[in-house]
Amino acid sequence: MTPSGEFRVTHRHHMLPQRACHPGSGLAGSPLSARGGFCLELLLEPKHPEIDHVRDIDEVVRRRKAAITEWVKHRHCFTAGWTAGTARGCRVWKPRSLRLNFEFNLECYDQELTGRLEALVWSNRRRETAMYRTLLVPLDGSRFAEQALALAWSIARRAGARLQLVRVHTPQIYVEGMALLADTLDQRDREQELAYLQGVEQRIAALGSVAVGSALLDGAVADAVQEHAASCGADLVVMTTHGRGPLSRFWLGSVADQLVRKLAVPMLLVRPEESPPELGQEPRWQHILIPLDGSDTAEQILEPALALGRLLAARFTLVRVVPPLVNLDSAAAQSASGTSQPVLAQLQAVQDQQQAEARAYLERQAERLRSQSFQVQAQMLAESQVPAAILEAAAAQQADLIALETRGRRGLGRLLFGSVADKLVRGSTWPILVCGPRESGGSSH
16 A cells, blocks of 8 residues: 555643753753753654554654754754654554654744754655755735645645745836835835735744745846745745636736746646635645656656655546547548548558557556556547647546646747647646756657
8 A cells, every 4th residue: 555645743842940951962060951941842643554654763863863953053052952762762652653852942942943843854754755845935915826825835844845935026106206205105015015924924934844934026026936936946836826717818928827938947836716725724635637748858747746746645647648640430431432441541550559659658657656656547548639638637537736847749949838738727727737847858758
C-alpha cells in the first residue's frame, strides 16, 4: 500500500524553572540555568498509522538538527538541549511517532519560533518535498485573491516551506497640479497596503507551522512579481484567477496570463469557489491529471506535479490524446463512390500504429512512476479536439487538478497561445498547475 505521507504536527511548551535545564545539555551554572527558560515539544504523528510511520528517526533528527541550530544561532538564541525519540522516550512503545524536545532561553519565546521549528521538522520528511522551499502568493487586497492562501498554506506546511506574500503598489492618477496632495495620498495608500499585508501575515503566523514574510512591491504588476519571485528564490507561485468557471476573454492580458508567459517556475492557478476553504483548513486534492504529448518538453511538468502530488497524497492519471488521421467512417462511406480501399487501409494501419505507440509510451511513463511508489493510471484518447478531450477526461476521472506544460511538441520558443495549453488554461474549471519548460525539447519517446 502506498504511504499517504500525511502527518499531523502538534506542539506544547512549558516553562523551565531556574537550574532545571536538561541535565545532558552541559549548561550547569550557565546564565540560562540561572534565568530559567522554556521547553518546546513537537510531536509528529501519522494521520494514517496503518500505512505510514516515521522512518529513520536518527537520520531525521541529524538532518534537522543542523538546520534548526543554524536558525537558532541566526536568531541569537542559545539552545539548551536537544532530545529526540518516540513518545515517552521508548521507541518500542509507540514506534510510529516522533517526539522532539527543544530548550531555549526566555528571550526566544514567540510565535515565530514555534512555527519555524515545525516547518524545519517538516522540511525533510520526504526528499521529494525539497522542490518547494518558498511559495509566493500575489495579493491585491481582495478576499477574492486571498482564496489562494488556504492551499498555499497547506502546501507550505506539508513541505516545510516558507510563504512569501506580495502586493504591488500602483500609484493613483491625479489631476495635474496636485503633486503635493498626490504624494500625501500615495503615502497613505502605501501605509494601508503595508498594514493589509502585515495583517494577513499575522493571521498565517497565528496558525503556526509555516514561516511567513511579506513585501510591498513597485512597478508593473506582472514584472514586479516576476522579479521578486526570482530574488526571493520562489519555487512555486500560487494565485487566484479571475472569474468562476472557464476564463473569459478578460484572461487575455491579465496578470495571471502575463505570469504564465514569463515565469520560469511552476505556477498554481486556483479557481475561486462559492464556499472557499478557510485559512488553516486542508484542501482534499486526491487526483491529478497530467496531459502528455510524447515529448521531453511536455514531460517537464512531471517533476513539479509529482512533488505536489506527494505532498497532497494524490494519485495520478497520465493522458495522451491522439487525433485520428481521418474520419474513417465517413471515408468508408465515400469509398463506394470511388475512394481507394488501399488508401483507407493504409490510413487505418498508420492510425492504429500511432495509437499503439501512444499507449506504450503512457504505460512506460506510468510504470516508471509506479516504481517510485506513486499510484498512476494511463489513458489514451482518440479524439480530434484535444483540449475538449482532456477536459472531458478530467470530469470523467473526477480529477481535482490538471498539471501541464505551457509548451509541448511544437513549443519552439513561444507559448502555445491559442493552442492546446492555452485552451486548457482558459477553458478549465479545475485548478491548473502550469510551467514553461526550462529548455527546448521535442523528441518523442
